Amino acid sequence: DGGITQSPKYLFRKEGQNVTLSCEQNLNHDAMYWYRQDPGQGLRLIYYSQIVNDFQKGDIAEGYSVSREKKESFPLTVTSAQKNPTAFYLCASSIDRAGGLGIQYFGAGTRLSVL
Amino acid sequence: GENVEQHPSTLSVQEGDSAVIKCTYSDSASNYFPWYKQELGKRPQLIIDIRSNVGEKKDQRIAVTLNKTAKHFSLHITETQPEDSAVYFCAASGAGGSYIPTFGRGTSLIVHP
Numbered sequence: 001d002g003g004i005t006q007s008p009k010y011l012f013r014k015e016g017q018n019v020t021l022s023c024e025q026n027l028n029h030d031a032m033y034w035y036r037q038d039p040g041q042g043l044r045l046i047y048y049s050q051i052v053n054d055f056q057k058g059d060i061a062e063g064y065s066v067s068r069e070k071k072e073s074f075p076l077t078v079t080s081a082q083k084n085p086t087a088f089y090l091c092a093s094s095i096d097r098a099g100g101l102g103i104q105y106f107g108a109g110t111r112l113s114v115l
Numbered sequence: 116g117e118n119v120e121q122h123p124s125t126l127s128v129q130e131g132d133s134a135v136i137k138c139t140y141s142d143s144a145s146n147y148f149p150w151y152k153q154e155l156g157k158r159p160q161l162i163i164d165i166r167s168n169v170g171e172k173k174d175q176r177i178a179v180t181l182n183k184t185a186k187h188f189s190l191h192i193t194e195t196q197p198e199d200s201a202v203y204f205c206a207a208s209g210a211g212g213s214y215i216p217t218f219g220r221g222t223s224l225i226v227h228p
Contacts, residue, residue, distance in 0.1 A: 033215075040124065042204060042220035043159070090158065094214070101147050102214025106158040 003027040006091050006107035012115050013078065013085060021076045021110045023091035030096035032074035033104070036060060037088040046089075049074055050096050078112065086114050117142040119207050121219025129227050134195050136222045138205035139187040146209035148181060148188045149216065154201045163190070167209070195226045 004025040013019045025032065034046040045058030049068040063082025068074055074093075078085045088111050092104040118141040128134050140148075146167035151159040165172045165179045165188065172179050176195075181188040192199055202223050206216035 031215075040220060042121070043218040045215070048215060096214075101149075101164070102208050102216055103149065103161055103164070104151070104159070104216065106160070108158050 004091060004093055004105055004107040006089075006110050008110060009108070011110055011112045013112060014115050016080045018077055018079050019112070021078070021089055021091075021112070023074045023076065023107060024072055025074075025093045025105075026072065027093055027105060028071070029093035029105070030071070031094045031102070032068065033092045033094070034058075034064070034066065034074070034076045035090045035092065037090055037109075043090065046076065085112055087112060117145055117207055117210060117217040119205060119217050119219040121205050121222055123222060124220065125223045125225070127225045127227065128195050130195060130197060132195055134192045134199070134224055134226075136190045136203055136205070136224070137187060138189070138207075138219050139185075140207040140217075141186070142207070142210045143183075143186060144210035145207040147207070147214060148179070149206050149208075150179060150190050151204045151206070151218075152201045153204065153221075159204060162203075192224075195224075197226050197228050200224055200226045 007022045031050045033048040035043040044060050046064050047066040049055035065077045090109045091107040094102045121138045149164035152162045153159040165181050176193050178191045202221045204221045205219040208214045208216040
């Protein structure tokens with residue numbers, strides 16, 4: 001379904017806990033992204049990666065960390081430093097070469113709540 | 116960096132009416148403007164896009180117009196149907212050769228039967 005898979009669908013975090021959201025794609029896309037979606041806030045970029053073993057901060061990276069050890073995988077860790085983690089998290093991928101235009105292919109999302 | 120403003124935040128129309136959503140962008144070097152539709156509980160999906168060398172693009176009941184001078188672009192939906200109800204996001208990218216999109220805050224379109 002769509003070639004990009006996020007898990008879990010729902011996640012609950014206890015105070016002081018780090019949690020990791022999974023994102024896997026089989027589209028052979030170069031670039032991958034993490035967005036946070038809050039009501040009325042649109043899609044805000046947390047981190048992105050255009051190549052394996054390299055990633056860049058987006059607009060709201062504080063309290064989050066990522067890794068890109070494989071082209072297919074881009075996990076996001078929500079650390080205890082993120083004081084307001086409750087949100088819907090979307091992973092996306094895109095072709096990252098001339099003519100690719102950065103068209104975003106989204107996963108189905110993970111809804112994170114704080115216990 | 117790029118900044119994209121989107122209006123209105125909520126739009127309510129009767130079935131069969133037209134709907135227009137407007138976005139403005141700040142970086143005149145942006146050259147690619149996609150629109151994404153997110154139905155309730157689903158992932159956003161690209162529905163139409165336009166590049167800066169084109170003023171208008173149509174696909175059945177939806178169209179997008181671009182005014183480069185004024186740095187704004189709009190989504191037009193004609194003959195709206197209940198299944199058009201969704202959140203619509205505009206985006207801008209392409210400045211400096213980067214296609215990482217900057218999204219607007221979204222418009223919740225409600226089509227009443």
